[in-house]
Amino acid sequence: MSFQPAISKEALNKISREVRSWRLHQRIGSTFAQLAKAINPIVDGWMRYYGAFYRTALHPLLERINSYLMRWIRKKYRRLRTFKKALRAYQSAVRAYPAMFRHWRWTPHTWRTG
Known part of the structure; x- marks a missing residue:
């Protein structure tokens, strides 16, 4: 038998609810840096x-x-409403500021388009 200490399904669900409760998409008055400052810790x-x-x-x-x-990004900037334009803007932000969000250390550019 083997054991891999990982996050439990219950804890993952609890954290997911927490992230949803932030309602990041509604904070269009905030800047990218302000969002990073709020969620990074x-x-x-x-x-x-x-x-x-x-x-x-x-x-x-x-x-x-x-x-x-x-x-x-898509909600805040009208010119980036299309997915492709928003994706390019997101990827350029990751390249320009790779340490802005702490989770970008582990998943900087992973994006599933399917």
């Missing part, structure tokens, strides 16, 4: 605690945060 704590041994179990959650950031 929380996400960093989750990454340190739950990702200490089996960090790939957190990737779906971190990718969801990335998708919420994409949704924020």
Whole structure:
């Protein structure tokens, strides 16, 4: 038998509810830096605690945060409403500021388009 200490399904669901409750897409008055300042301490704590041994179990959650950031970009900037334009803007932000969001250390550019 083997044991891999990873985040439990219940804890992952609880964290997912927390991320949804932030309603990032509705914070269009905030800047990217303000969003980073608000969520970085929380996400960093989750990454340190739950990702200490089996960090790939957190990737779906971190990718969801990335998708919420994409949704924020599309809501905030009218010219970036189309997915392709928003994706290019998101990827350029990741390249320009790779340390802005703490979770970008583990999932900087992972994006599922399918």
